[in-house]
Amino acid sequence: MKQLFKYFSENHIEIWSQVLEHFQLTLLSISIASIIGICIGALISSKRNLANLFLSFINILQTIPSLALLGFLIPLIGIGTFPAVLALFIYALLPIVRNTYTGISEIDSSIIEAGKGLGMTNFQLLIKLELPLAIPLILAGIRTASVINVGVATLCSLIAAGGLGESIFGGISLNNTQMILAGAIPASLMALCFDGMFGLMQKISGKHIKLSITLFGLLVFINLIGFIPKRPDSRLVAGFNSEFINREDGFVGLDTLYDLPVEIKELEIGLLYRALDSKKVDFIDGFSTDGKIEAYDLTLLEDDKNYFPPYFAAPIIKTETLRKFPQIERAFNKISGKINNVQMAQMNFEVDQNKVSPADVAIDFLTSLQIKTKKIEGASNPQIIIGSKNFTESYILAHIFGQLIEAETGLKVGLKTGFGGTKLLFDALDNGEVHIYPEYTGTGFLVILKPEKTLVKELLRDKKRLNNYLFNEFRKKYGITWLDQLGFNNTFAIMMRKEQAERLNIKSISDLSNYLKN
Amino acid sequence: MITFKNVNKSFASHQVLKNINFEINQGEAFCLLGKSGSGKTTLLKMINKLIYPDNGSVFIEGKDAKSINDISLRRNIGYIIQSGGLFPHLKIRDNIAISLKLDGKSKDQINHRVKELIVQIGLDENYLDRHPITLSGGQQQRIGIARAIANNPSMILMDEPFSALDPILREQMQNDFINMTALKNTTKVIVTHDIDEALKLGNRICLLENGEITFIGTPQEFLSSENQNVINFLGEESNILKIKHTPMSQMGDQEKLNYIPDTYEEVNDQTNIIQVFNSNNAYVKNTSNGNFYSIKSIKDHFITHLGKVL
Numbered sequence: 001m002k003q004l005f006k007y008f009s010e011n012h013i014e015i016w017s018q019v020l021e022h023f024q025l026t027l028l029s030i031s032i033a034s035i036i037g038i039c040i041g042a043l044i045s046s047k048r049n050l051a052n053l054f055l056s057f058i059n060i061l062q063t064i065p066s067l068a069l070l071g072f073l074i075p076l077i078g079i080g081t082f083p084a085v086l087a088l089f090i091y092a093l094l095p096i097v098r099n100t101y102t103g104i105s106e107i108d109s110s111i112i113e114a115g116k117g118l119g120m121t122n123f124q125l126l127i128k129l130e131l132p133l134a135i136p137l138i139l140a141g142i143r144t145a146s147v148i149n150v151g152v153a154t155l156c157s158l159i160a161a162g163g164l165g166e167s168i169f170g171g172i173s174l175n176n177t178q179m180i181l182a183g184a185i186p187a188s189l190m191a192l193c194f195d196g197m198f199g200l201m202q203k204i205s206g207k208h209i210k211l212s213i214t215l216f217g218l219l220v221f222i223n224l225i226g227f228i229p230k231r232p233d234s235r236l237v238a239g240f241n242s243e244f245i246n247r248e249d250g251f252v253g254l255d256t257l258y259d260l261p262v263e264i265k266e267l268e269i270g271l272l273y274r275a276l277d278s279k280k281v282d283f284i285d286g287f288s289t290d291g292k293i294e295a296y297d298l299t300l301l302e303d304d305k306n307y308f309p310p311y312f313a314a315p316i317i318k319t320e321t322l323r324k325f326p327q328i329e330r331a332f333n334k335i336s337g338k339i340n341n342v343q344m345a346q347m348n349f350e351v352d353q354n355k356v357s358p359a360d361v362a363i364d365f366l367t368s369l370q371i372k373t374k375k376i377e378g379a380s381n382p383q384i385i386i387g388s389k390n391f392t393e394s395y396i397l398a399h400i401f402g403q404l405i406e407a408e409t410g411l412k413v414g415l416k417t418g419f420g421g422t423k424l425l426f427d428a429l430d431n432g433e434v435h436i437y438p439e440y441t442g443t444g445f446l447v448i449l450k451p452e453k454t455l456v457k458e459l460l461r462d463k464k465r466l467n468n469y470l471f472n473e474f475r476k477k478y479g480i481t482w483l484d485q486l487g488f489n490n491t492f493a494i495m496m497r498k499e500q501a502e503r504l505n506i507k508s509i510s511d512l513s514n515y516l517k518n
Numbered sequence: 519m520i521t522f523k524n525v526n527k528s529f530a531s532h533q534v535l536k537n538i539n540f541e542i543n544q545g546e547a548f549c550l551l552g553k554s555g556s557g558k559t560t561l562l563k564m565i566n567k568l569i570y571p572d573n574g575s576v577f578i579e580g581k582d583a584k585s586i587n588d589i590s591l592r593r594n595i596g597y598i599i600q601s602g603g604l605f606p607h608l609k610i611r612d613n614i615a616i617s618l619k620l621d622g623k624s625k626d627q628i629n630h631r632v633k634e635l636i637v638q639i640g641l642d643e644n645y646l647d648r649h650p651i652t653l654s655g656g657q658q659q660r661i662g663i664a665r666a667i668a669n670n671p672s673m674i675l676m677d678e679p680f681s682a683l684d685p686i687l688r689e690q691m692q693n694d695f696i697n698m699t700a701l702k703n704t705t706k707v708i709v710t711h712d713i714d715e716a717l718k719l720g721n722r723i724c725l726l727e728n729g730e731i732t733f734i735g736t737p738q739e740f741l742s743s744e745n746q747n748v749i750n751f752l753g754e755e756s757n758i759l760k761i762k763h764t765p766m767s768q769m770g771d772q773e774k775l776n777y778i779p780d781t782y783e784e785v786n787d788q789t790n791i792i793q794v795f796n797s798n799n800a801y802v803k804n805t806s807n808g809n810f811y812s813i814k815s816i817k818d819h820f821i822t823h824l825g826k827v828l
Contacts, residue, residue, distance in 0.1 A: 108601075110600070111605060111606070113568070114604070116568060117566055117595075118593075118617050
C-alpha cells in the first residue's frame with residue numbers, strides 16, 4: 001500500500017496525463033458513437049427488416065476481439081489516436097443503436113398514432129415524440145457503451161494512443177505491481193464515474209430531458225476542446241512496445257548510451273512489424289531471431305557499442321517438478337545447444353511468413369534430431385504443463401518442449417500458451433499453474449530478479465558470473481531451475497525497413513543517432 | 519361534409535370494407551357503430567388519411583382527399599383516441615398546445631388558448647403544469663379532447679373515446695361532451711361499439727357489419743327499425759337485458775305508468791310497446807306510430823316507481 005502511494009506521488013504527472021488521454025479517448029468515441037448510433041437507431045426503427053439485418057451486422061463487429069480489430073485497422077488507417085477512437089467507436093455502436101431502436105419501437109403505438117393524427121411529419125414525430133420518449137433507454141445504452149469502452153481503451157495504448165493501458169501493460173511486462181495498479185485503479189474509477197454520470201442523466205431524463213441533453217452536449221464540447229492532436233517532433237518515428245520503453249535495459253539505457261532524440265509511439269509487440277511495414281513508424285525494437293525480419297524485408301541495426309545484454313533461451317522448471325520427473329532433464333539434454341540464431345530465425349520465419357503451425361515446425365525440428373514426435377493432443381489431466389509468452393518464438397519453443405517431453409518421457413503434456421507478459425507467465429510458473437516455459441537469461445536477470453544497478457553493470461560484462469548468479473538466485477528465491485541453454489541468443493535489436501535504411505545510409509544505432517541529431 | 523364513394527379496403531386477403539357509400543353532414547355527430555372487426559376504425563382513419571382506400575374516394579368538403587396533403591389535412595381534423603394518447607414526457611400545457619405550436623402560433627396566443635381550453639373541458643389552470651401520468655383516466659381523456667380541438671378544427675374524429683373509462687365516469691363524460699358548446703358546429707365522427715353511447719351522442723348512427731353498412735339513421739330510427747341487422751345487433755349485444763314485445767292492452771294501468779312515465783299521454787291501449795333495457799337506460803318504442811320514447815334511466819325508474827335499487 002505504501003509503495004503504491006509512493007508510486008502515485010512519484011509519477012502523478014504521467015498518470016494524470018494518462019487519465020486525461022484515457023478519458024478523452026473514451027468520451028470522444030462515445031460522443032461520436034452516440035450521435036451516429038442514435039441516427040442509425042432512428043433510421044432503422046421505421047424499417048423492421050433492415051433493423052434486424054443491421055443489428056446482426058454490428059453484432060458481428062462487436063464480437064471481433066478488440067486487439068484483432070486494432071491490428072486490422074493498422075494497415076488501413078495507421079496507429080495513434082484516430083484508429084483507437086475508431087475501434088472504440090465500433091464497440092460503442094451496438095449498445096447505443098440497439099437501445100435507440102428498442103426505445104423507439106417500444107413506444108406505445110397509440111402515442112405515435114395520436115402524433116400522426118395531430119398532423120406531425122415523420123421528422124416531427126422523431127424529434128418531438130420518439131427520441132424524447134426513448135431517451136432513458138438511449139442513455140442506458142450510452143452508459144453500457146461507456147463502461148465497456150473504458151475497459152477497451154486500455155488496449156489502445158498498444159497502438160500508440162496512450163491512456164492508462166500504458167501503465168497497465170508496462171507494469172505487466174516489467175513485473176511491477178504498483179505500476180499495474182496505477183493504471184488499473186484510475187481505470188476502474190473512471191468506469192464507475194461514467195456509470196454514475198450516465199446513470200444520473202438517465203434518472204433525471206424522465207423529467208428534465210433538455211437538461212440532460214444539454215449536460216451531455218456540454219461534456220462532449222469540453223472534451224473536443226481538450227482534444228489537441230499531438231504532432232510528431234522528430235524526423236523519424238519509433239514504435240516500441242511498452243516493455244522495451246520502460247525497461248532499464250531497453251530504451252532507457254539505449255538512449256543514455258547512444259542519444260536518440262526521437263518521438264516514440266507505444267505499440268503492442270505483435271503490431272510493431274505491421275506498423276513498420278505500413279510506414280506508420282520508421283524503426284522498431286525487435287528480437288534478433290525474429291522471423292519477421294526476413295518476412296518484412298527489414299535491416300537489423302548493428303549494436304556497435306555492445307549495449308544489449310545477452311538473451312540466451314533456456315527452459316526453466318520448478319525444481320520440485322524436476323525432482324518428481326528427473327527424466328525431463330535427460331530429455332532436454334537432447335536439444336541443449338542445438339538451436340543457433342539462424343535456425344531459430346528460420347523457424348520463426350516458417351511460422352510468421354509461410355504460415356506453418358508452430359506444432360509442425362516443432363515436429364520438423366525434432367525430426368531433424370532423429371526424435372520421433374507428434375502434435376500434442378492436450379490430455380485432460382496433463383502431468384506437465386508447458387507455458388509460452390505471446391510471440392512466435394515462445395510458441396514454437398513451447399511446442400518443441402512439449403513434444404520432446406512426450407516423446408522422450410511418455411508424460412502427458414498440456415500447453416498454456418500466449419501469456420501476455422513475463423510477469424504473468426512467471427507468476428503462473430511460481431504458482432504451479434505452469435511447470436516449464438522457455439525464458440531468456442537477460443529477462444530472468446533484469447526483469448524477474450531486478451538486481452541493483454551496480455550489480456547489473458558488473459555482471460553484464462561477465463557471462464559466466466551472470467549465469468551463476470542467475471541460476472543460484474532462482475534456485476534460492478523461487479525454487480526454479482534453469483536447464484541447459486538452447487544455444488541461440490535472442491537479444492533486443494533495433495530494426496528499420498531495408499529500403500529506408502539504405503536510402504538514409506543507416507547501418508548501426510550510432511548512424512541512427514547521428515541522423516536523428518542532425 | 520364528408521363523402522365516401524365506393525370505398526373498398528383489404529388487409530392481406532381479408533376485405534375489411536366493401537363498397538362503402540355514405541355522407542356525413544356539416545356539424546352533425548355521426549356514430550360509426552359496430553362490433554370489433556366490423557371495419558369502423560378503418561373507416562374513421564380514412565378520413566384523416568391514416569389509412570388509404572384501395573379504391574373509391576373520400577371527399578372532404580367536396581375535395582378528393584387524395585389531392586389534399588396528408589399533413590395539412592390532419593392539422594385540420596381533431597383526432598381523439600381511446601386511451602387519450604397523451605404524450606407522457608410533456609406537461610399538460612404542452613400537450614394541449616402541440617397543434618398550436620405546429621401551426622406556429624405565438625407564445626401569447628398559445629398561452630391564452632390553453633387557458634381557455636382547460637376551463638372549457640372542466641378543469642382548472644393548476645393542471646397545466648402537471649404531467650399526464652398524474653391525472654386520472656377521465657381527466658386525461660378531457661385533455662385529449664382539448665388537444666384535439668385546440669386549433670378549432672372543422673371536424674373531430676373520435677375512436678372509442680370513452681370506452682376505457684369506468685361506467686359512471688363514462689356517463690358523465692358523455693353528458694359533458696354533449697353539452698360542450700365549443701363543439702356545437704364541429705362535425706363529429708365517433709367510433710363506438712356501445713349502443714348506449716351511439717344512441718346518446720349520435721345525431722345519426724351508422725351500423726357496420728363485416729365491412730358493410732347495414733343501417734344509417736337517427737337513434738329513433740335505429741331503435742324502431744325493422745331492419746333484421748339492427749334487431750340482431752340489439753339482441754346479440756350482451757348488455758341488453760331484455761327486448762320484450764308487449765301489447766299495451768295487456769298491461770295494467772300501474773304497469774303502464776312504470777314503464778313509460780314521461781310519455782303516458784301519447785300512448786293508448788292500441789299501442790304496441792317494445793321495451794329495450796340495459797344496465798343504464800331503457801328505451802320504449804311505439805310500434806304503431808314509430809315514435810320513440812326514452813326513460814331517463816332504469817335506475818331512476820326503479821327508484822322512482824318501484825322503490826328499490828337494482
